[in-house]
């Protein structure tokens with residue numbers, strides 16, 4: 222299917238950005254998740270950089286970001302001169318501890334960037350409440366969170382990426398829905414619609430020109446080039462058409478791991494992921510926690526010797542080479558603990574039940 226659409230795109234003779242497949246992907250996502258406005262981008266990193274431009278982030282502004290995340294969550298705002306105020310994770314989930322955000326807010330705070338780790342929602346009820354109270358924007362880094370939801374106090378499922386003023390997604394190879402390299406920006410505040418289009422089109426009003434709204438297009442704003450080729454969108458559209466199938470399969474794999482490893486949790490050897498009551502599981506990643514760094518290192522080696530890739534994840538950004546001397550010195554112990562003890566198991570569409578059983582058996586034999 223991906224191949225067919227790519228050939229269709231090639232034979233159409235129009236392979237630059239904003240072609241037919243880009244539009245098909247955008248309307249598909251807008252329909253399925255009731256997103257107000259979406260624009261495909263070349264990556265989630267670019268969608269985050271666009272967000273920083275849309276919000277007019279300037280030197281001196283402060284942006285609250287979890288320390289346990291991918292560099293792009295912070296980098297996008299550092300590029301505009303912002304100071305990153307790193308927040309700790311919750312004690313029982315790698316997501317930002319929403320209860321500790323208020324103490325980090327100052328009169329320079331411009332944005333909070335919650336990251337929905339493993340596709341599990343952050344406590345968006347509390348984060349949005351704080352944002353309204355203090356007049357701060359919320360940018361959801363929903364890179365891993367396609368087809369996942371926040372369950373609000375009325376028990377309603379709200380798609381992640383549609384809750385903050387902006388949401389950003391990734392279609393990188395490592396995510397659930399992929400096109401090699403690709404991303405999406407979701408604009409939930411309509412007052413950003415026009416600027417988002419302009420910033421994505423090199424600072425020009427070219428999109429309005431193509432809709433016939435202006436007679437000529439010209440340079441009206443700062444901007445850059447954030448459009449993916451329609452060849453990539455063609456690949457992505459085939460993926461989106463199969464999203465329900467892909468999601469079922471991934472969630473099934475996730476649940477097989479969980480059921481297989483329960484006995485290790487019962488024995489106290491590992492800690493399985495805990496899903497907050499307000500979050501859904503989109504089968505993005507299966508992880509668990511080891512007792513300490515030494516156990517995790519040994520386990521990764523044991524798996525490696527059996528030809529299985531177990532992977533740790535983020536190293537706390539507040540301790541990174543680039544940011545350690547810019548950080549304000551606060552300890553972020555939960556973030557550090559997830560850096561040291563979290564291990565991810567292979568999770569991809571073609572993974573077979575037999576392979577999952579073998580992986581779990583290898584893990585169990587380590588703890589024997």
Ligand SMILES: *Cc1c(COP(=O)(O)O)cnc(C)c1O
Pocket residue numbers: 263264265266267290291293294336362364365390391392393403404
């Ligand atoms: C993958 C990822 C990104 C970056 O996505 P790209 O599309 O590769 O730029 C950003 N944030 C998080 C949390 C991610 O998992």
